Amino acid sequence: MSAETLARWQFAITTVYHFFFVPMTIGLAVLVAAIQTAWVRTGQEKYLLLTKFFGKLFLINFALGVVTGIVQEFQFGMNWSEYSRFVGDIFGAPLALEALLAFFLESTFLGIWIFGWDRLSQKVHLAMIWLAASGTVLSAYFILAANSFMQNPVGFTFNEARGRAELTDFVAVLTNPVVLVTYPHQLFACFMVGGAFLAGVAGWHLWRGARTPVPEPGDGPGSGDEQPSTSPDPATARAAWRSAVKIGAVTLLVASVGVMVSGDLQGKVMTQVQPMKMAAAEALYETEQPASFSVITIGTPDGQRELWSIKVPHLLSYLATGTLDGQVQGIRQLQEAYEATYGPGSYAPNIPLTYWTFRWMIALGMAGALLGAYLLWSTRGGRELRHKLWLPLLVALPLLPLFSNSVGWIFTETGRQPWLVFGLLPTAAGVSPGTTVAEVLTSMGIFTLLYGGLAVVEVRLMLKYIRAGLPDLTPATVDEGQDAPLEFAY
Amino acid sequence: MELTTVWFILIAVLWIGYFVLEGFDFGVGMLLHVLGRDDRERRVVVNTIGPHFDGNEVWLITAGGATFAAFPEWYATLFSGFYLPLLLILVALIIRLVAIDYRSKRRELAWRQRWDLAITVSSALPALLWGVAFGNLLRGVPIDADFEYVGGFWNLLNPFALLTGLVTLTLFLTHGAVFVALKTDGVIRERANAFAARIGVLAAVLTVVLALWLNLRHGSGVTYLTSAVAAGGLLGALAANRRGREGWAFVGTAACIAFLFATAFLALFPDVMPSSLDPAWNLTTSNASSTPYTLTIMTWAAAIATPVVVAYQAWTYWVFRRRLTVSSIRDDVLLPDPARR
Numbered sequence: 001m002s003a004e005t006l007a008r009w010q011f012a013i014t015t016v017y018h019f020f021f022v023p024m025t026i027g028l029a030v031l032v033a034a035i036q037t038a039w040v041r042t043g044q045e046k047y048l049l050l051t052k053f054f055g056k057l058f059l060i061n062f063a064l065g066v067v068t069g070i071v072q073e074f075q076f077g078m079n080w081s082e083y084s085r086f087v088g089d090i091f092g093a094p095l096a097l098e099a100l101l102a103f104f105l106e107s108t109f110l111g112i113w114i115f116g117w118d119r120l121s122q123k124v125h126l127a128m129i130w131l132a133a134s135g136t137v138l139s140a141y142f143i144l145a146a147n148s149f150m151q152n153p154v155g156f157t158f159n160e161a162r163g164r165a166e167l168t169d170f171v172a173v174l175t176n177p178v179v180l181v182t183y184p185h186q187l188f189a190c191f192m193v194g195g196a197f198l199a200g201v202a203g204w205h206l207w208r209g210a211r212t213p214v215p216e217p218g219d220g221p222g223s224g225d226e227q228p229s230t231s232p233d234p235a236t237a238r239a240a241w242r243s244a245v246k247i248g249a250v251t252l253l254v255a256s257v258g259v260m261v262s263g264d265l266q267g268k269v270m271t272q273v274q275p276m277k278m279a280a281a282e283a284l285y286e287t288e289q290p291a292s293f294s295v296i297t298i299g300t301p302d303g304q305r306e307l308w309s310i311k312v313p314h315l316l317s318y319l320a321t322g323t324l325d326g327q328v329q330g331i332r333q334l335q336e337a338y339e340a341t342y343g344p345g346s347y348a349p350n351i352p353l354t355y356w357t358f359r360w361m362i363a364l365g366m367a368g369a370l371l372g373a374y375l376l377w378s379t380r381g382g383r384e385l386r387h388k389l390w391l392p393l394l395v396a397l398p399l400l401p402l403f404s405n406s407v408g409w410i411f412t413e414t415g416r417q418p419w420l421v422f423g424l425l426p427t428a429a430g431v432s433p434g435t436t437v438a439e440v441l442t443s444m445g446i447f448t449l450l451y452g453g454l455a456v457v458e459v460r461l462m463l464k465y466i467r468a469g470l471p472d473l474t475p476a477t478v479d480e481g482q483d484a485p486l487e488f489a490y
Numbered sequence: 491m492e493l494t495t496v497w498f499i500l501i502a503v504l505w506i507g508y509f510v511l512e513g514f515d516f517g518v519g520m521l522l523h524v525l526g527r528d529d530r531e532r533r534v535v536v537n538t539i540g541p542h543f544d545g546n547e548v549w550l551i552t553a554g555g556a557t558f559a560a561f562p563e564w565y566a567t568l569f570s571g572f573y574l575p576l577l578l579i580l581v582a583l584i585i586r587l588v589a590i591d592y593r594s595k596r597r598e599l600a601w602r603q604r605w606d607l608a609i610t611v612s613s614a615l616p617a618l619l620w621g622v623a624f625g626n627l628l629r630g631v632p633i634d635a636d637f638e639y640v641g642g643f644w645n646l647l648n649p650f651a652l653l654t655g656l657v658t659l660t661l662f663l664t665h666g667a668v669f670v671a672l673k674t675d676g677v678i679r680e681r682a683n684a685f686a687a688r689i690g691v692l693a694a695v696l697t698v699v700l701a702l703w704l705n706l707r708h709g710s711g712v713t714y715l716t717s718a719v720a721a722g723g724l725l726g727a728l729a730a731n732r733r734g735r736e737g738w739a740f741v742g743t744a745a746c747i748a749f750l751f752a753t754a755f756l757a758l759f760p761d762v763m764p765s766s767l768d769p770a771w772n773l774t775t776s777n778a779s780s781t782p783y784t785l786t787i788m789t790w791a792a793a794i795a796t797p798v799v800v801a802y803q804a805w806t807y808w809v810f811r812r813r814l815t816v817s818s819i820r821d822d823v824l825l826p827d828p829a830r831r
Contacts, residue, residue: 077569088562
């Protein structure tokens with residue numbers, strides 16, 4: 001394998017992995033902040049319990065999001081130095097701004113939030129989580145603006161002498177039509193994940209509570225490594241979990257509507273600026289007018305010919321152009337047009353990959369939303385979850401929108417190929433020329449092993465803290481004349 | 491002043507901020523077992539940096555992003571050229587942050603021992619390697635006419651760079667010990683104070699040797715001055731430490747690190763990454779930079795945001811200004827009794 005192929009695989013592995021933690025971070029940060037707000041405003045204990053419980057899970061997830069994010073920033077220079085030279089004038093600015101305006105906000109105020117429960121007034125402490133959450137929401141904008149430049153370069157000029165793209169209009173970069181539709185699409189997708197996680201975890205506790213008999217008084221806490229649990233009384237716990245299911249499922253449903261609306265707008269922008277990606281998403285070889293949407297197509301293994309399919313007439317025309325009879329360009333016609341512009345070569349991405357990831361993105365997202373709706377319906381008016389099938393369903397609930405995020409990004413990034421920056425820089429031209437196969441192989445091997453190990457540690461830790469349930473709120477006893485101990489300590 | 495010069499200074503400030511702040515983080519991590527003899531004490535030590543270490547690391551991310559934005563050629567050559575050292579640093583930074591976050595998440599002896607060992611090793615590695623990287627940056631590395639690094643890995647291991655690595659390692663150890671002395675009370679404070687006095691002497695000797703070597707090779711009037719301030723800062727820190735004035739000692743070690751890196755950046759300027767093959771192939775503030783338009787936008791953003799960031803980070807140190815003692819740690823989070831050591 002060439003250094004280029006390896007560098008691409010490494011980018012794919014590290015980015016997809018990083019992006020397991022990002023939607024959780026953004027979604028949960030805002031939800032935890034909202035629940036803490038509910039506690040500060042109503043004073044109800046259940047909200048405090050939920051804030052602490054989900055706050056802990058949020059932090060376990062956040063740690064991995066941060067560390068895998070540093071790799072992303074370094075990787076551009078390490079493996080893609082020619083790319084960095086080519087776009088640095090444009091791409092570097094949003095990256096630097098992301099760190100300066102968003103990451104500092106996120107990390108600094110989260111630090112105070114974690115340790116500040118007994119050091120700050122209730123309202124100031126609440127402001128800390130909101131500041132951290134706004135950092136996460138803001139960071140998404142900058143990095144998506146940078147990515148959108150790669151999909152649809154705007155606000156630049158090509159400097160022949162230096163062989164690089166140079167910024168001419170920063171506002172144009174920040175208001176790229178692609179980022180304007182991608183940002184809401186991504187944020188709503190994050191809230192789908194956060195909401196589904198809240199609902200899934202709380203739903204599981206309700207399900208477990210409904211199936212296990214209430215323990216006899218006098219039963220001690222289980223041995224092992226679980227924290228000694230003098231947790232809240234069963235009625236409070238049940239009320240807390242019910243609220244979390246409701247908050248989570250409603251967030252999931254509202255966000256999924258947002259994802260659909262913004263996704264629809266995104267399709268139209270994509271048709272204009274990256275028609276090849278739209279054609280590839282549909283495996284549409286010939287230009288059609290009107291174009292029908294293929295729900296499912298079985299083609300020959302090389303993706304060149306269709307064997308069997310189910311189609312919805314006019315739907316693709318609508319998705320792509322907003323009219324029922326709009327013309328949608330096919331891969332062959334686009335290939336000819338691109339050859340005329342850019343010279344000989346193949347300008348189509350991997351068609352089966354784009355076709356299937358596009359469908360899986362939609363299917364997984366919709367399945368998550370439907371499951372959320374069903375959970376909300378099944379718990380209405382104090383109804384219990386008892387059926388044993390709820391276990392796999394509740395485990396699947398957060399994973400569906402999470403994996404929908406992953407395949408969505410695989411679609412959008414592989415759909416841009418063979419370009420690194422659409423129309424400007426082919427992917428092969430972006431790799432570091434001096435980096436050897438051995439070097440990339442080493443780093444890819446190390447990251448894959450390290451990330452795999454961390455995934456095991458992280459998931460097991462998550463499950464442990466999910467199982468442990470709501471925390472104990474009784475304060476520690478303080479000896480006279482001593483400072484109160486830290487409420488939280490590493 | 492030219493914008494490229496402004497950005498050279500700003501990037502220097504970001505790196506200095508990173509090393510002053512994460513420097514004591516690294517020191518605290520390395521000294522976990524030296525200053526904390528049991529589970530409870532180690533928790534005190536690690537929690538001196540608990541609320542801060544995550545925010546401190548953002549200085550690195552910002553320095554990297556700012557280099558990308560302001561000097562793309564520098565970013566590209568540096569990061570692709572120093573591939574393996576940066577890979578090691580990345581791995582260490584990943585493990586370190588996770589280790590600090592996760593060490594107390596299970597009340598199990600083996601779990602905690604492993605993560606604590608990981609904290610120590612993964613703090614030492616970047617403390618050494620950042621020095622090695624900056625030593626090479628100063629010394630000049632093989633860069634060809636296309637601004638590509640052509641030196642390979644072993645070329646980075648040379649006496650000057652290794653000395654620089656040892657200087658950052660010992661300086662961060664001193665800085666970390668002084669920080670622990672400043673942030674704790676009781677037996678840990680005494681131990682940290684005594685350790686700082688010993689390691690500080692070694693750090694001072696190495697720093698003076700490096701400062702002389704650096705100035706003889708790359709020096710000018712102003713770098714002699716800044717290295718003198720750096721050495722003076724460290725000596726002042728040692729004197730203050732001896733009297734138990736940890737606040738001043740911390741100011742001293744911080745000044746030493748800041749002025750030492752200022753010396754390095756002054757010695758570099760106007761180059762950002764000199765070539766050891768041909769001075770014509772040096773990357774400089776002008777041939778490595780972004781356009782004036784990009785730099786102008788970035789200047790505005792930095793001018794407005796940086797003071798705000800510094801202010802709120804300073805506030806976090808104020809919020810958590812109280813010294814920690816062994817009684818700061820709740821009994822119920824410690825390891826079960828027989829396993830406590």
